[in-house]
Amino acid sequence: MQSKIATFPSVEATPKSTALLPTAADYSQAEQHFIQLLETEDLDDKLAEQRVSTNEVDGAIAAAMAAAYTGEGGDVQAHRFLQRVLYRINRLKLFWYDDLRHYTNERSLYLRAVRDRIETAWQRWETEQLDTASYQEMNLKQVLSDWVAADVDPLPSADQLFIHEQVGEAGYRRLVAIASLDGLVEASQLSRTLGGVSNEIHAVLTRLLVEEYGAGRLGRKHSSYFTVMLEELGMKTEPEAYFDLVPWEVLAIINHSFLLTERKRYFLRYVGGLLYGELTVPAAFRHYQAAGERLGLSKAAMSYWDLHIKVDELHGRWMMDDVALPLMEQYSNDAWELVFGYDQQRLLSDRAGIAVVQAVRNADQVHDQ
Template identity: 30%
Template sequence: MQLPLHRGPVSRALTDSLRDGTPLDVAALLPLVEAVEDVVRDEDLQLALWTAYELHYGGFDDVDAGREWDPEVLRLRGALEARFEEQLRALTAGPVAAALDGPGDVADRIFAQANAADGPSLSRFLQREATAEQFREVLVHRSVYQLKEADPHTFVIPRLPGAAKVALVELQFDEYGAGRPERQHAQMFAAGMDECGLDSSYGAYVDVVPAATLALNNAMSLLCLHRRLRGAAVGHLAAIEVTSSLPCRKYVQGLRRLDLSPAMAEYFDEHVEADAVHEQVATRDICAAAVEHEPALAEDVHFGVAVSLLMDELLAEHVLACFGDGASSLRSVEPAVRTSAARSAA
């Protein structure tokens, strides 16, 4: 994967530095970072943060691998993270407080917190109304995470104690195909993209997805790459599992209504059954076990749940608003609708 196209002065400075191997002047960038009021929706800052995080995943073909630990890149990442986390905590303070005051144990409160979410239903739209082109667009948004599905939460494994660690390994084993490479969820999603005429190469659509998509992915990396946020990371994972099974069933119904892709329907069908089990593992065997061992993690567990729900809501709002206006939800339609063959020939 090549470095993405910049979207403003901060992402330009970072990508230029990474590509050219030149020092990054963080001091000049910090006032620009501080001046942004809505970090969650800012295209420039979200792209810069995604780029900094990607150095810890697959990296970039045009960047020296040693830049992963460049002190100045990490300094910029830290400034971006501080602003991002500050806004996320402010936006989720109400739901977190309500969850902590709720009845039952940790797992009960997580289910109640997820059930209380009342954002727009993107899965219902895909089930009943979406055109094939709109469905493909949603798959483009999802590909930024799904093509590395489970990887962020794997960083959390060494940060958990006994029972919670074992349960997370069990869950991740399923995510990675239970010993069968072709059943790895990221690989199944890639096969579905190919069948839909989309480019399944990792990161192919980063330049066309909006800040809402990048923020969803960045929130996950923020929580999973910091040991101090391990409680939030497992809460985030629990929210994904708790809110997955029923929406995935609607995805399958939408795909079959459109006769779009049996392979992609198989991918979502896999999650209908698996995540009905995973939600119990995530809430009870991971989150509850972690809080039992470290009671101080409870607040951050619910913070992670709230962040996951919020990011899904913001992306759904963006996509549905664009579709409602008869517009694309992507920054550029043309690259998103090319077939893999056309992309290779371009």
């Protein structure tokens, strides 16, 4: 039986009726096929010899791109499928201490073409959410300073107050499960930016990474503190154990970080985004810490939140004073890109935050039924 996915052969073709859109099951089937391709020995050679087919995957990608990045772009399943495919390609840039054969296609031309195809459409769509021309008309240092002052300790949102005051155990466990995808490999993308010439800015970024990695001591690596929290909750501690629970909006942040750190031309954008991430973590994590304490978790289990509340305040100042501002001086003609990166990270984070809290609320509701 021909898959409905195959009815959408190109990204330019916009679905005319929602009845023709691929279902979640269709995307799941295509993703399983994609995983098989990832694990196929000598994939590019087999493709050249027509010994394997990518028609189902390519058709699904075309359909998903049309549904996600044209019109209102509100097809959640399409976004989810595309971000999961991107993530599965991007994770090959990190080493997971698993079967070496899993990396046989890490330089596959086909996988690179799939990544570039999705990223091009996705990033165009993301950029359209912001008025990029306006950044070039700004007093950049003043704008960035004002944004940092407002974002470092904002008034709590309704969603944050819900986490702080009301989230139940099921919801808290869902929050931790989603956060584990990044929390257990924390700062890995930052490591991709540290090769090259040494200078004061490079030294600050290196110091930031060294602190995240516990100065080479496993027990002090920030991800180890996350593992302690998972263990106390009786949850799985393997990286990616809860991958299927992660909203596409969270995957988009991770994939965005991979893109910016792999493209040195986007270095200023990455620094802007990293600045936003470091300086806003303490305010957000205070609510998570309060929820954990209210639910009776131990001090050790709360150490991940507590550590970041303490150190990321300092990291935020480092990023602003010793990285962002000096880079704005050095790259005066391109400094707007740093502000763009900050603003885009804020947009991505706000969108992901809404999705995570919705997942948390749903978990509590299901538990209470």
